[in-house]
Amino acid sequence: MTAASPTFEEVRPELSAAERAAIRSARIRGVVMAALGLFALQFAIQTMDVAATFSFWVDKQGGNTFTIATQVGVLWLLAGVVTGVAGVIQLVRGPSFQWRRALLIVIPFWVAATFAGLLAGKPANVTIVFAGTLTYAAPISLGAFAGILAERSGINNIAIEGKFLMGACAASVVASVTMLALGPAANPTIGVLAGVLAAAVTGILVSLLLAWLGIRWRVDQIIAGIVINIGAVGITNFLFLRILTKQTELNTPPTVENIQVPVLSQIPILGPIAFQGSPYLYFAVIVMAAFAYMLFRTRWGLRLRASGEKPSAAGTVGIDVIKIRYRAMIVAGILAGIAGSSFSLASAGSFQMQMSAGRGFIALAAVIFGAWNPIYAFGAAMVFGFADASQALLSVLGVDVPPQLLNSIPYLVTIIVVAGVVGRVRGPAAAGQPYDQG
Amino acid sequence: MRLELRDITKRFPGVLANDRISISADRGQVLGLLGENGAGKSTLMNILSGLYKPDSGEILIDETPRTFTDPRQAIEAGIGMVHQHFQLVPVFDVVEAVALGAESVSGPLGSFDRKTARARVLELSQQYRLNVNPDAKIEDLPVGVRQRVEILKALYRKSDILVLDEPSAVLTPFETEELFGIIRGLAKDGTTIIFITHKLNEVLEVADKITVLRRGRVAGTVDPKEATRERLANLMVGRDVELTVAKGPAQPRDVVLELSDLHVRDDRGHMAVNGVALQIRAGEILALAGVQGNGQTELVEAIVGLRAVDSGDITIDGKSVTKSTPRQIADLGVAHVPEDRNRDGLIGAMTVAENFILDTYHREPYSNGIRLNRQAIDERAAVAVKDYDVRTPSIHTYAGSLSGGNQQKVVVAREFSRPVRLVIAAQPTRGLDVGSIEYIHKRMVEQRDQGAAVLIVSTELDEVLAVGDRVAVMQGGEIVGVVDGDDATYEKVGMLMGGVH
């Protein structure tokens, strides 16, 4: 079958079936990659005369632009060469080749080439796409951190969606009320902060409800999560229709303005993408760094992970697993609530019914795709954000790509990941199991 | 430090688990705590480790009364536990697993000071010759090493009193000897040791003093120098116990089960059964001895069709079943009493009656292939409950609510209800009281005498020696020796189990 591959050698009999299978699949991978490389080259020949124009804003959005003009074919050529090289290395190195890392290099080339191909000569502003990616990623990643915290402590958390929605609603109402109380001359930042605080408190309450149902009443945590997701829709719809549609002044919060990060925002090209954005983005990045450190380098993280992996091991050395779980859920509630506030305070400028629109589940997808690691989860959120931002750009430019295709990416990626198609990720072993302490 | 428990009583709904139990151990003394399953050993230990609160009674350390409301206080009082089921986080490395709960920290964020912890683990490991690699991941370690990590955990917390709960259950005889060496060393250095077990030989070997528990009470405290196996067994059970099983000589006939050059992998893809060749004849009991995790589980699963065979062949009555399904194999007259009866043998949330037909529901008279015949099922259950003396309020009681012995009777009754040609029983008496053990053994011998071939897999040397007409020993996935029942001795089989050929 694969006898034609250059590295074929007689399989020694002492190799185990597992090793033989690894060699076989490595070989298949190599051949597939090489073939894809050839495919890309084929595309390159066909598209050599199609222009690909990418532009960036240099100093600020809407300011000077910096343009890269090339041909779609060139991009395909690059993609083809990179893929082909990866395929050849794979064939030479066999199972020891870190092919997943290679994919991280290969895929961006394909994405860029496909993107340019779809645009078919229309100039595209990439700054908007990347900035949009980050804006989208901020609440998703915060929600994912909430999920990671909960699950690492041993509580299944499918209620991120409900926390988003409740946070969004509370933020809008409290921010509006605060501004009404303070009068029109007040600094809108105070209103925003009040709204964010309210979202955090709401997040805590919802999170504690989930923890309480799961821990105290031993409700299956999946069911408790469903309860919260449904209940959040019911209560926010109810409040919106009963109060907010009539008294719209209670739903006109001050909006969160973008922040120019000193110095960094002046960096050409990079500044407008990453350092002139929403405060939620910076908050998410700071939380990511702090959380990653706390989780893997501190006593708190050690105990948290022990609670989620083998709670009895923690309990028998005197660690209060229940307390750890409640505390983790409180912090998770804060993060998810704040993420929720971004929908009403930063994106829409008011609360709307079901405005979280399934993004809580995309955050859950980021938890899994990010292998319960804050840094990877942020990466996953960026991948999903990129899919969203490019879909927005394509539709603005009138490219007829079904948006449903790109919108499905987070969900499909998650299914592929849990099915172990590209290697299995393992979640905390005890997540979802109640723990009896004494 | 001297440890004393005085008049400890602990009641659970419907059970008096500990009834005025008093035990004591002096500094540097090894106290053997002997008892059957359900005698109250675990409850007592959970009280000592602060997991349970006694209803009445006192814990005294160096004559000072102490009360523990959570494990932390017990640890602070110097009590270190080595649990029977290891309490180690599988994804941690040794340093993390040992330090958990007693971490050294630095900095404002409470950063885990791994360097200090690692140095201490290394130092203790060398001092007590535990030979543990501090950077190894727990889930990659063999069970024997994991146990040493558990001991490290106690030492790391400067425990003066070390409690070991059934520590030899997963060890080879050789590893057990090593463990005894460590225990003696610790005792010499002044650690007080409580050694909990149900194995008579072990307490006799290592303990300075033996307290026997029976049905939640102290049945007696004896000096090992004056004690005998028979006397201890009598104290443990409350009557004289046959340490052997009454059975006539085997009359082996034609070969029923034949394994040739069998290779089977475990879940992680490692070769667990590595070239096993074995024959079992009608009318004989072959006892397969070996320490847990030497491929017996995989071997049994392969025979009954639950695990794919890598290479080699399995035949039953000359018919190859290497690629057969569990149901096809069962239909050849194979009765299977699985190792983990709660997980694999019974469905706790179904009724006793439903459990009786778990593998025959698709056949007449219990169904016509599509519809179940409730009446036939109930009739069958009523008969089986009577025949096998299953103590249950009703055949419609959930199987999960029965006692361990009665659950095992349900399993055995079900498996023996079909025409039996071959019995595969894995750890058939694990966790049972002596009465149930004797009953199960009697039934096994009965099957043998009726002409079935019987394979009993056990980690208990006592059981292996008592029931086996022949004893095969499995180690590292291979059969390292087959001994005739009459020639099988503790020493011989024990040495084979430990890998000494």
Added chain:
Amino acid sequence: MSRATRALRPAVTPILAIVTAFIVGSIFILITDFNNLSKLGTDPAAAIGGALGLIGQAYYAMVTGALGDPDKVGTAITSPTARSVATAIRPLTETLVAASPLIFCGLAVAISFRSGVFNIGVEGQYVLGAFGATVVAILLKDTVPAAVILVAATIGGVLTGALWGFIPGFLKAKAGAHEVITTIMLNYVAAQVVLFGLRSDFLRKAGSSEPISKVLDFVRVPVLIPLPALRLHWGFVLALAMAVVVSWFLFKTTKGFELRASGFNMHAARYAGMSATGSIILAMTLSGGLAALGGSMAVLGDVTQMSNDISTGVGFTAIALALLAGNRPLGIVVASLLFGALSNGGHLMGIKTGIPADLIIFIEALVIMFVAAPGLIRWLYRFDATRMPKRFDDNAAAKEGSAA
């Protein structure tokens, strides 16, 4: 203990759960009742009276909306014309219309839960079933008689939903992919599939910019009562029939025995020679097919036009009522009628009193919460836990499945 009280025992927790949920719902009506709240300082008696009056009005409207208006029933009895009778029984028939998809989906959830699989994807299976039926119906339009279209579309819908259940079942059985995660994700993929399909001129209503299909006016599930403005159709009868079939299947057949055995304890089922993976796949496929049958009946019977709004969270409500009914088919019918009445009555409540019908969604969530936490109910009402019946059998399978 008399027979009657023993028979009522299992209903104690669900009934208290529902009562408690309504009490909490009332509190929310009260605290959002700004009109009366603002009068609390000046005229407390009127404020309290007004507030309680509002709650009374709201729940009265809900009941009449669900069961019928006594005045109109009176008119129908005194002067029975086709029109007056139809007006009188219309609320009740609308309750049954609302209950039908709930019965299908509740049974779908129950089958999966009983088999130890946690199918949260009923929502998506329901929607895709309706979508599949729509596609087949439009495909066959004007080619074959309406009756043939009806049957073919129903089969098409059921197969589509069964496939949508098969996928997570297969992934769980063969790759160990947790069904909770895959079905959640597939719900969203299903919505995207529907949106994608409704982009095409083939399906989309001519001239519409919204993602809605052509009206399926050429095929219709026959109505049960031939009176004007009554939508109740044979889909309801089919739902009842399915409850009987599912009950028979689960408890009286060998396959049902296998499903339940695998659901409670997959290992023991495997050891007993059953195919646990086969059971998982079968259960998920049947579950998806049942949900899809509900979706097909809805789009071919009363909704008549495909869009993503075809399901108003039916798949999630179904989880609630399956839990409420302890996954017993008969209980699911009863619970579905109740929930159907709630959602149907909720509309009239919204019209009459301005209290949004979405309150019902919230109340539903509370009902699930209280049912899933029987200890909480006992704690709230301080009654003796030891005298409660064991609910061991009901949700244990689902829990075991989810913990795996």
